[in-house]
Amino acid sequence: NAGVTQTPKFRILKIGQSMTLQCTQDMNHNYMYWYRQDPGMGLKLIYYSVGAGITDKGEVPNGYNVSRSTTEDFPLRLELAAPSQTSVYFCATQPGQVLSGANVLTFGAGSRLTVL
């Protein structure tokens, strides 16, 4: 049981290049999220998905795109990399919608991206 797997772990991009960060989960969780973590800023939500075929913007979606064709996969695409996208990116999952209480997020190990 791998949980949440992110690839690559590290990547250096040149300005204007594009790339996809992969996220795969084997827990059959409905909800998936992409966060970015900048020093001293906590985690900011980029995009999220509540199920296959459904995605929505989070707090900082500009410069990113996502898709969710299967329950397992939630790739994050950077089309024209900019230095402001230098960050650590985390994918997370959650079992599903609840009306009360709280479901816990399960995080991947992160992908460190540098744009030069």
Added chain:
Amino acid sequence: AQSVTQLDSHVSVSEGTPVLLRCNYSSSYSPSLFWYVQHPNKGLQLLLKYTSAATLVKGINGFEAEFKKSETSFHLTKPSAHMSDAAEYFCVVSEATGFQKLVFGTGTRLLVSP
């Protein structure tokens, strides 16, 4: 709107001494509150969560937190620090109204000296 404030960006303690990491929150609804820990170059791991049950919540590795509605606080404590506790800690708030939109604090780095 909900928000969370971690009052200290860094906390330094000696091994064997108590740990206190402070967190204040703001929420329009009955919140769910979490503490996550992040060790260097790792993902975030849940330490504990409060979901309107007991106000004193016990988590992993000897950590606990107390939900105080009157003070809008959810401070994290541990009686005796261990070297392995050195990490970044995040306080997180979520309004339990359906979709779980979480708001993260900016983090507190815990340094533990021998």
